[in-house]
Every structure is written in C-alpha cells, then in structure tokens.
Amino acid sequence: MNDINFIYYSLKSRWLNSSLSIFLTAFGLAIAIIVNQFSYHFDNRLKNDGKNIDIVIGAKGSPLQLVLSTVYHIDIPTGNISYNKVKKYLNSPQIEYSIPLALGDNWNGYRIVGTNYDYIKHYKGKLEHGREWNKNFEIVAGSSVKIEINDEIKGAHGLVDTGKVHSDEKYKVVGILKPTGTVIDRLLFTSLNSVLEIHNLHHLDEKDHHEHHNEESKEDHHEHHKEEIIKKDNHHIDDHSKNDEKHEHTQKKATDVFDEQNITAFLIKTNNPIANINLPRLINKESSMQAANPAFEITRLSSMLGIGSKGFKFLSIILIIIAALSVFSGLAGNLENRLKDLAVLRAIGYTKQRIFKIITLEGGVITFIGIIVGISISLISFNILATSITPLNMTEISFTLTKDFFLIILLVLLSGIFAAVFPAYRGSKISVAKQLSENI
Amino acid sequence: MIFEIKNLHYSISGKLILKKINLKVGDSKHLLIQGPSGCGKTTLLNLMSGLLKPDSGDILFKNKNLSNLGENEVDLIRSENFGFIFQKLHLIGHLNVKQNINLVRKKKSQNADNILESLGLSNKDRQLAKYLSFGEAQRVAIARGIANDPKVIFADEPTSSLDDSNARNVMNLIFKQARRIGSTLIVCSHDNRINKYFKSFIKL
Numbered sequence: 001m002n003d004i005n006f007i008y009y010s011l012k013s014r015w016l017n018s019s020l021s022i023f024l025t026a027f028g029l030a031i032a033i034i035v036n037q038f039s040y041h042f043d044n045r046l047k048n049d050g051k052n053i054d055i056v057i058g059a060k061g062s063p064l065q066l067v068l069s070t071v072y073h074i075d076i077p078t079g080n081i082s083y084n085k086v087k088k089y090l091n092s093p094q095i096e097y098s099i100p101l102a103l104g105d106n107w108n109g110y111r112i113v114g115t116n117y118d119y120i121k122h123y124k125g126k127l128e129h130g131r132e133w134n135k136n137f138e139i140v141a142g143s144s145v146k147i148e149i150n151d152e153i154k155g156a157h158g159l160v161d162t163g164k165v166h167s168d169e170k171y172k173v174v175g176i177l178k179p180t181g182t183v184i185d186r187l188l189f190t191s192l193n194s195v196l197e198i199h200n201l202h203h204l205d206e207k208d209h210h211e212h213h214n215e216e217s218k219e220d221h222h223e224h225h226k227e228e229i230i231k232k233d234n235h236h237i238d239d240h241s242k243n244d245e246k247h248e249h250t251q252k253k254a255t256d257v258f259d260e261q262n263i264t265a266f267l268i269k270t271n272n273p274i275a276n277i278n279l280p281r282l283i284n285k286e287s288s289m290q291a292a293n294p295a296f297e298i299t300r301l302s303s304m305l306g307i308g309s310k311g312f313k314f315l316s317i318i319l320i321i322i323a324a325l326s327v328f329s330g331l332a333g334n335l336e337n338r339l340k341d342l343a344v345l346r347a348i349g350y351t352k353q354r355i356f357k358i359i360t361l362e363g364g365v366i367t368f369i370g371i372i373v374g375i376s377i378s379l380i381s382f383n384i385l386a387t388s389i390t391p392l393n394m395t396e397i398s399f400t401l402t403k404d405f406f407l408i409i410l411l412v413l414l415s416g417i418f419a420a421v422f423p424a425y426r427g428s429k430i431s432v433a434k435q436l437s438e439n440i
Numbered sequence: 441m442i443f444e445i446k447n448l449h450y451s452i453s454g455k456l457i458l459k460k461i462n463l464k465v466g467d468s469k470h471l472l473i474q475g476p477s478g479c480g481k482t483t484l485l486n487l488m489s490g491l492l493k494p495d496s497g498d499i500l501f502k503n504k505n506l507s508n509l510g511e512n513e514v515d516l517i518r519s520e521n522f523g524f525i526f527q528k529l530h531l532i533g534h535l536n537v538k539q540n541i542n543l544v545r546k547k548k549s550q551n552a553d554n555i556l557e558s559l560g561l562s563n564k565d566r567q568l569a570k571y572l573s574f575g576e577a578q579r580v581a582i583a584r585g586i587a588n589d590p591k592v593i594f595a596d597e598p599t600s601s602l603d604d605s606n607a608r609n610v611m612n613l614i615f616k617q618a619r620r621i622g623s624t625l626i627v628c629s630h631d632n633r634i635n636k637y638f639k640s641f642i643k644l
Contacts (some may be wrong), residue, residue, distance in 0.1 A: 001535075001542040192558030344530045347491060348544045348584075349519020351512050433486040436526055 003354070007362050010338075017330045018366055024326040025370025025416060026377055028319030032408045033378035034063020035312040036094060040404065042398045045072070046302070049183040050294045054276045057086050058155065058265035063292035064301060069090050070101055070265040071294050073111050075182055076105055079109075081289050083263045084124045089283055089291075090266065095273035099267040102195040105155035112155050112171070112188045114195025119267070122179065123184045130175035135193040140175035149173055155198065169198050196262065303332040320412055323370065327363050328419035335359075335423050343435035356428040367413055374412070441500075442467050442591060442624050443488060448497035450480070450487060457483050461497070472635065473628035474503060475644035481628035482527075484644070488626065489522050490514035502591075515631055519544070523590035523623070525614065527597040529581040533570030537561060537580050542629050543584050544588045555583045558620075559613065578610060586617045593618055595627040599634055611637050619620075 011018045050071050058066040059221030068075035082102070090098050099122060102114030113119070117132055120140070130149045133140055141147045149172045171190060179185055270276055280291035342355055379399055386397050441464050449463035457480040465471050473481045484490040488499060490506045499506045501521070506514055531540050543550045556562050561577045564572065572580060578598075587594055595614060599607035608623070611634050618625045627634070635641070 001539055005539075006543075009535055009539065314454050340530055341532045344526075344532065345543065346515075347489070347518070347524050347526075348588075349522075351515045353512075433483070433491045436491075436528075436530060437482050437486075 001071050003358050007358060009366055011362060014334055021326045021330045021366045023241060024371045026373035028323040029371055029374030029412050030377035031319055034381055035316055036404045036408060037382055040187055040400060040402050047179060050298055052269050053294050054270045055268040055291050056265055056291055056294060057291045060290045064297045066292045067294045067297040072093035078265045080264055085287060086266055086289060094270050094272060094279060096269045096271040100192055100263055101265045102192050102262045105157060107153045107155055107188060110186060110188050112190060114192040116237060116288045120184060120189060121137055123180050123182045125177045125180050125184050128176050128178040133174055133191055136191055137169055137170045137171050138174045140177060141191045142187045143179040144185040145188060145344035147173055149176060202333055210431060264284055298305045318337060320415055324415035324419040327365045327366050327416045331359060331420055331423035333362055335427055339430055341433050346432040353429040355423045358418060359424035359427045364417050367416025369411055371409055386436055428431050442502060442578055443510035444500040446498045449482060449495045449595055451495055454567035454577040468622055469625055470625040470638055471642060472639045473642050476630055479644040481644055482596055485596055485628050489594050521591040523593040525581050525595040525598055529577050531569035531580055533579055536566050536568050538565040540580055541584050541587045544584060555587055559583050581614055586621060589621050592624045594625060596627050599631050607633055613637060
C-alpha cells in the first residue's frame with residue numbers, strides 16, 4: 001500500500017474531522033480572496049477612472065461628492081455651474097485640456113453624459129461598432145451598457161433608474177465602444193447640446209469649447225461665448241428628481257447668461273503639478289464655484305474606506321489562522337488515537353522520516369482540498385456578487401489572477417503544512433516498543 | 441547463525457531487566473523465550489528486532505551488529521527480514537484485511553491473495569479489520585507477520601488469551617507458515633502449553 005492510499009484511508013476514517021478542517025480552510029481562503037478581488041478592482045477603478053484628471057470644477061458643496069459624481073459617476077452632482085464663469089479659468093496656460101460634462105439623466109440606470117468626444121479619447125475609448133455621434137440625440141454607448149446599435153431610447157430624470165421618463169426626445173444609438181476597463185464602459189455619451197436641449201437649455205457651442213483650449217490666447221474669446229451661449233432656463237440639469245416643478249421655464253436674455261448655471265462640471269488636465277494646487281485655490285477663493293483635486297479626495301476616501309478594508313483583511317487572516325489551527329487540532333487530537341497504528345508501521349519498517357512525511361502530507365492534503373474548495377467558493381461568490389449587486393453588475397468586473405491571489409493561496413498552503421509539522425514530528429518520535437507493549 | 445547475542449544488558453528507569461544475556465539462533469531454527477510476566481521477554485524480543493537499543497552488549501543479525509547501525513538501516517533490516525505477530529494483534533482498524541497485509545514490504549513472489557487463501561481468509565479480504573472476530577483478526581495478524589517472507593518471525597505471547605484448542609490451532613498455523621517460507625521463529629511466552637513445539641529454549 002503506498003503512502004497516498006494510506007493517507008486517503010486515514011482521512012476517510014475520520015471524515016467528519018477532515019471535512020471540518022477542509023471547510024474552515026476553504027471559507028478562510030474564500031473570504032480572503034473575495035476581499036482581495038474587490039479591493040483590487042476598487043483600487044484599479046480608482047486609479048484608472050481618475051487618471052490624468054487633475055482638477056474638477058463644479059458647483060459648491062462636498063468636494064468628494066463632486067469628484068465621485070463627475071469622475072467616478074457614483075454619486076449625485078453638487079449642482080450646476082455657469083459655463084461662462086468657468087471659462088475664464090480655462091484660459092489658464094497651466095491647463096492642458098478640459099472636458100465639459102452635463103449630467104442629469106439616465107437610461108435603465110446607465111448615466112447619460114453630455115460631453116464632447118475628448119471625454120472618450122481621454123479614456124482611450126475606441127468604437128467597436130458604429131460611429132461617433134455627429135448630431136444631437138445620437139448616442140455612443142460604453143461596452144457594458146446592455147444596448148444595441150440603432151436602438152432608440154428615452155432618458156429618465158435623475159441618475160438612478162427611478163426617475164420620470166422624458167417624453168419629448170428620443171436618443172438613437174449610433175456607436176458602441178470597445179471595453180476599456182474604465183468608467184466609460186458603463187456610460188452613455190451624447191453631445192453636450194443634446195442634454196441641454198432636452199432640459200430646455202439653449203445650445204452651447206461645443207466647437208467653440210475645443211477652439212477655446214486650442215486658442216487660449218484669443219482675447220475676444222469671452223465675447224464670442226457671450227453671444228453663443230444662451231440659456232433660456234434656470235433649471236438645474238441634475239436636480240430633476242427633486243425639482244420637477246422647475247420645469248416652468250423662464251426666458252432669459254442672452255446678456256444674463258453669465259449668471260446662469262448650465263453645465264455640471266469641467267474635468268481638467270493640467271500641465272504641471274503646481275497648478276493642481278494653485279488653480280483650485282484660486283477658483284475656490286475667487287468664484288462661487290468649487291474646484292476639487294480628485295487625487296486628494298480619493299486619498300481621503302481611501303483612508304476612510306481603508307478601515308473597513310483593513311477590517312476584512314484582518315478577518316481573513318483570523319480565518320486563515322483558525323483554519324490552520326483546525327488542521328493542527330485535527331491531526332494533533334487524532335494523533336493520540338493513532339499512536340499504536342504508527343508504532344505498528346514503525347515496527348514493520350516504516351522510517352521516522354516516512355511517518356513524518358505521511359502526517360505532514362495529511363495536513364497538506366486537507367489544506368490542498370480546502371484551497372480547491374475555497375477557490376471554487378470564492379469564484380462562485382464573486383460572480384454572484386458581481387452580477388447581482390448594482391453598481392458592480394454595471395462595471396462588469398471579472399475574477400483576476402492577481403499577485404495577491406497567489407500569495408494568499410501560498411500563505412494558506414504553508415499555514416496548513418506548518419500546522420501539520422508538530423503532530424508529524426511527534427508522531428515520528430514515538431517509542432515503538434512502549435506503544436506496542438501498553439496494555440491500554 | 442542468524443542471531444547471536446553477546447553479553448546483553450538492558451535496564452529500564454535504572455532497574456536492570458536483562459543481565460548478561462548470551463544466545464545463538466541458527467537459520468530456520470525456532471526459539472522459545474520463557475519466563476513469568478514482567479521478566480523481560482518482550483523487551484528481549486524488542487531488542488532483537490531493533491526496536492530498542494541495548495545498554496551494552498551486541499546483537500548480531502546475520503553478523504551485522506544492530507547496535508552499531510543507524511536507525512534507517514535497522515528500519516530497512518526490519519522491513520526486509522522480520523515479521524511481527526503482536527500479543528494484541530495491532531491491526532489498523534480503518535483498513536481492510538488486504539490493506540493491513542499490504543502495509544508490509546512484500547517480496548515480488550508474495551501475493552496477499554495467496555496468503556489470505558492459505559489462512560482461510562479469502563472471503564474476508566475487503567472487510568475492515570475493526571469488524572473482524574478475534575479469531576479472524578489473529579489469522580490476519582499472522583498473515584501480516586509472514587507477508588514479507590521474513591527470515592525471522594517474532595511472536596509475542598501468541599496464545600496467552602486462547603483456550604487449548606485455539607492455542608493449538610494458532611501454533612500449528614504459525615509453524616506451518618514458518619516452515620512454508622523457511623523462517624526462523626522466535627516466540628516469547630509464559631504459556632507452558634506451547635513448550636512442546638520448540639527444541640530451543642531460553643528461560644528468563
């Protein structure tokens with residue numbers, strides 16, 4: 001009989017004990033892996049979605065809320081700002097480029113973002129099917145959005161899937177983007193003017209915006225905007241859910257435009273790190289708007305969430321230790337009942353090393369099976385969580401073989417084997433003659 | 441000589457159990473170690489099989505001094521040359537009959553099925569050892585003791601708990617198997633009923 005068979009029958013003979021050790025190992029590992037996976041995707045998303053966005057200019061309020069709503073699209077915007085008021089800051093030579101955003105509507109929970117194509121280029125988005133929008137009410141969808149080319153949709157008020165549907169205009173899907181692993185995968189894009197028009201706001205000249213940061217030296221730029229940006233509604237674009245009564249529109253003269261709010265935010269890429277500090281300070285001091293630094297806000301958020309994340313990591317470590325102790329107690333507790341069996345093996349010629357190997361391998365087999373079961377549990381749980389919980393199901397995250405994933409497995413395997421070493425050592429050192437001659 | 445013991449001394453917790461033991465056992469000869477309970481019979485058996493190391497003196501098996509060999513070398517000698525029939529049988533309960541026999545390192549010529557057949561255990565080969573009757577378990581213990589075609593079979597009190605009829609059957613079975621494979625039989629017992637089976641004795 002070879003040692004593997006011997007181990008198999010030995011574990012089988014105490015299946016309840018072995019199963020308990022296996023499941024404790026499996027659950028410890030599964031929780032550690034799931035925590036690691038979500039932590040990895042969370043960090044990755046924070047990093048990728050906020051990449052190269054140095055400043056966000058939006059309405060006054062919580063800077064974290066502004067960043068979360070406009071960069072990560074996971075919160076409600078703080079309000080709206082006047083395009084013209086922000087424009088003078090966009091002329092700064094410290095700004096490499098800026099991207100306007102108009103938020104306020106969603107389709108089936110997917111946010112409709114009024115912007116220009118620079119936003120998609122910023123995330124290196126490329127078309128998988130169809131084309132870019134070239135007129136109002138044409139939409140390009142991110143890869144995770146459950147929609148097809150030529151579908152016609154109506155946006156709903158608000159940023160969650162419960163708002164009142166706009167009955168006036170329909171959007172037509174003209175393009176689908178390739179997956180990028182960033183926030184744009186779960187967004188719907190249209191021209192800035194589509195969003196403004198559906199909310200009864202007069203058009204912004206988007207072309208002018210492009211020219212604006214390409215030709216920042218043009219001094220008559222402000223005046224040009226004065227004439228072209230006309231707002232006829234003081235309605236806050238992203239406040240529909242609570243401000244439906246504001247649909248009574250008030251006509252405004254073009255000259256009033258600087259006092260109106262007509263855009264949600266501007267995402268800014270600066271060309272030097274000093275601007276990331278100075279420009280927000282200037283805007284916050286001089287204007288009624290707010291400029292937030294995403295890197296700073298996300299560091300603050302991470303430090304807050306870090307407590308929870310560390311708690312889960314600590315729990316995982318505790319579970320892995322409990323699993324190792326379970327392997328230890330299973331083997332060590334059972335050793336007392338097996339001493340005579342081991343003495344027989346020694347008497348018929350099994351070496352101490354072979355006995356040590358057999359008991360260590362028993363611990364190893366329990367841990368190995370626990371790891372297989374644990375990986376399976378973590379895969380199933382991860383997929384259930386990722387497909388059933390909003391907004392995880394919108395991000396289409398997938399199980400990723402990270403370095404930490406392999407480290408956790410190695411840690412669990414080593415813990416299990418280490419837990420088996422002491423019982424194995426003790427088992428190999430028994431006094432054969434004494435065990436075989438004992439009367440009880 | 442298969443075994444030669446010279447000036448063997450052994451003590452447990454300072455108490456001298458075996459003092460100046462000298463004996464020789466020839467190939468295929470059988471030896472009975474006699475004496476009352478606690479006189480050191482099992483200890484001598486354990487010393488001869490290399491399970492214990494003597495305080496002093498030499499134990500030579502085929503001219504190799506077991507006292508001078510390393511543990512692994514003694515383990516190898518035991519696995520290839522010795523068979524054991526323990527007083528309490530010591531079968532491994534969660535293994536079946538065949539698996540208990542297959543634990544020992546068998547020669548290529550040996551086959552568990554043949555051994556079981558010769559001991560009338562063919563129909564019990566898949567039964568777990570813990571469910572065997574005492575008589576069946578004793579036969580399995582004998583089968584395991586001879587499964588590696590040992591040069592020497594050590595049997596510790598093989599008849600101590602048996603009635604006359606069963607004691608006779610067991611001794612006949614052990615001798616039959618020892619003769620079949622040409623082994624030397626070394627038995628320790630305080631049971632005088634088995635004296636008639638032996639020509640060589642040592643009294644402790």
